[in-house]
Structure formats: structure tokens, C-alpha cells
Amino acid sequence: MLEQIKSLQKEIASTLPANAGELEAFRLRFLSRKGLIPTLFDNLKLLAPAEKKDIGRPLNELKQLAESRLKEWTEALGAVKDNTQAPVDLTLPVIPDAIGTMHPLNLTRYRIIEIFERLGFNVADGPEIEDDWHNFSALNFPENHPAREMQDTFFVSRNPDVLLRTHTSNVQIRLMEKQRPPIRAIMPGRVYRNEAISARAHCFFHQVEGLYVDTNVSFADLKQTLYHFAKEMFGSETKIRLRPSFFPFTEPSAEIDISCFICHGKGCNICKQTGWVEIAGSGMVHPNVLRHVGIDPEAFTGFAFGMGIERVTMLRYGIDDLRLFSENDVRFLKQFKPVL
Numbered sequence: 001m002l003e004q005i006k007s008l009q010k011e012i013a014s015t016l017p018a019n020a021g022e023l024e025a026f027r028l029r030f031l032s033r034k035g036l037i038p039t040l041f042d043n044l045k046l047l048a049p050a051e052k053k054d055i056g057r058p059l060n061e062l063k064q065l066a067e068s069r070l071k072e073w074t075e076a077l078g079a080v081k082d083n084t085q086a087p088v089d090l091t092l093p094v095i096p097d098a099i100g101t102m103h104p105l106n107l108t109r110y111r112i113i114e115i116f117e118r119l120g121f122n123v124a125d126g127p128e129i130e131d132d133w134h135n136f137s138a139l140n141f142p143e144n145h146p147a148r149e150m151q152d153t154f155f156v157s158r159n160p161d162v163l164l165r166t167h168t169s170n171v172q173i174r175l176m177e178k179q180r181p182p183i184r185a186i187m188p189g190r191v192y193r194n195e196a197i198s199a200r201a202h203c204f205f206h207q208v209e210g211l212y213v214d215t216n217v218s219f220a221d222l223k224q225t226l227y228h229f230a231k232e233m234f235g236s237e238t239k240i241r242l243r244p245s246f247f248p249f250t251e252p253s254a255e256i257d258i259s260c261f262i263c264h265g266k267g268c269n270i271c272k273q274t275g276w277v278e279i280a281g282s283g284m285v286h287p288n289v290l291r292h293v294g295i296d297p298e299a300f301t302g303f304a305f306g307m308g309i310e311r312v313t314m315l316r317y318g319i320d321d322l323r324l325f326s327e328n329d330v331r332f333l334k335q336f337k338p339v340l
């Protein structure tokens, strides 16, 4: 038996398990319940007391050797395994997070807000799902006025009518219902019209509504305010032109054109060879509208305008297809600066 113990000792000393599988084979061979060393202990019990003394001690040493090797190797293999996990090198430069870019429509919206805020305009907003009163009736659209059909409205329900607002003019009404003049506000937002989608039309787009109601607000104020805006937005050389128009909620009404800042009036694709580009509808707030919200048209007057954010953005960046704004193509979107 002593011989066997010695040979096992040699075997253990010369064993070096290379992986977890070999380590487990070692444990099974020497230390498991049916392994060599426990079997030797079983045999030990059968020996005469004198022999037990001679064998017991080397057998215990053998067991301790096997156990300490098992422990050592388990730790060593564990450490190797840990090394294969992500090594941390604190001196490496950081992996930068991708910083998004601002949507071009937002860049334009913020610029518009900035310009009007300096003139003392507040920013207001209102619901996109609107009732008939705020989108049409309070704005002086008669019951069967063709303008209601003209607007190609998306109805959510009929009688009473609930619809997706066709313009931001609903916010004029909501604001004047809860606020008394002086009122100076701009109201950016999304609007909806039932139109076939193309490069020039979409079923939703964005507007900025403007409203100024106070004593003695005149058409000259409207003109000067929009002239100032055009120069701030498109450059100090920019001129504006007002063309007579019609909206039920303004009287008189005018379309605002700006001089084409691409060709400076010579004629190009952007201005369709006219030298002028339309950017907004506008006019003096109709007395009926003021009456509908309980403001005395004898005491107060006001002007309003509605501008297309897409239109301004297309002019600003030379974008020729409306659909680009809502396609979410990063090749398009990442061309715009993240901040103003």
C-alpha cells in the first residue's frame, strides 16, 4: 500500500491540468467518493493497528497534496477565464456617443421663434385634434362656405364635427378666448390636409401662426413686422411684396412674398422665374373673429399671419422635395447642424 501511495504522489506532482475538463478528471480520479484516495482510506480501516500507523500518515499527506493542488489549479483556471473578459484600459480615449442632429424643420422653427421673441411675441400652442368652432366657425367660415371643402379636412367624427386642424389659426381663437389684449403671440404646430403626397404637397405639414391684437394695430404694423422678419431670416437685402388675397378670418388679406434671395430677382427654379417666393398668408383680424371671442372690434384691432415652416426650410437649405422631411433618412438628416 505504501508503494501505491508513493506512485500516486508522483503522479499528482507531475499532473498539470490544462482546462476545466482535465481538472474535473483529476478530481474524479483522486478525490471523489469512489476515487483512489477515499478507497485507500476505506482499505486503511481494514488494517491491523500497527500497520495503520505506518500507512495513515503518508496517506493523509497524499490527500492534502491532492486537495491543495486541486485548489491551486481551480484558482489558476478561474483567473485565466477572468482575463478573457473585457480588459479595462483606463488610458484609452473614450468611445464617443453619436450626437444626433436637429431636424431641419426644428432648426427653422427655433429661428422663427427667436426672431419673433425679440419683437416681444410669446409662444403659444393648441390642440391638433380640434372642434369645428375653433378651426372654422369662430374664424368666420360660414356654415356652407366652400372654404371648408377647399381645406380637404380629415374628420375624426361628424355632428358634432371633430377634425385634424387644417391650420394653426385655431390657436388664435383659443388664445383670445382666455387672454385679453394686448396679445402678441406666435403659435408653431402641425396641421393636416387631405392631399395626395408629392414633392410639393403632403397630408401634414407645419405652420407658424402669428397674432398681434392691441389698440391701434394697423396694416403698416403687419407689413413692417413681416419685412423685419424676412430680412432677419433671409438676409438684409430681402424685400417683401404683398398681394391681395382672401381669408374668411382677415380683412383685408394679403399673401406675403419675399424677393428670391437665390437669383435676386433675375428668375430661377426656386422662384419659378418670377423673382418672388410666397411664404405666408396674412391680414387684419376680421371684426367678426374679435366679436366671437368677446373682444370689442371698435376698441381693438389686430393682424395675423400664417407661415409654412416647410416652405421656409426648403428655401433656406435649397431642399426640393417635401417628402424628405418625414422619410427619416439619416443621409438627409445628418447634414443639418445639431445646434443653432
Ligand code: PHE
Residues within 6 Å of the ligand: 166, 167, 168, 169, 209, 210, 247, 250, 281, 282, 283, 304, 305, 306, 307
Ligand atoms: N390659416 C391660413 C392658411 O392656412 C393662413 C393665414 C393665417 C392667413 C393667418 C391669414 C391670417 O392658409
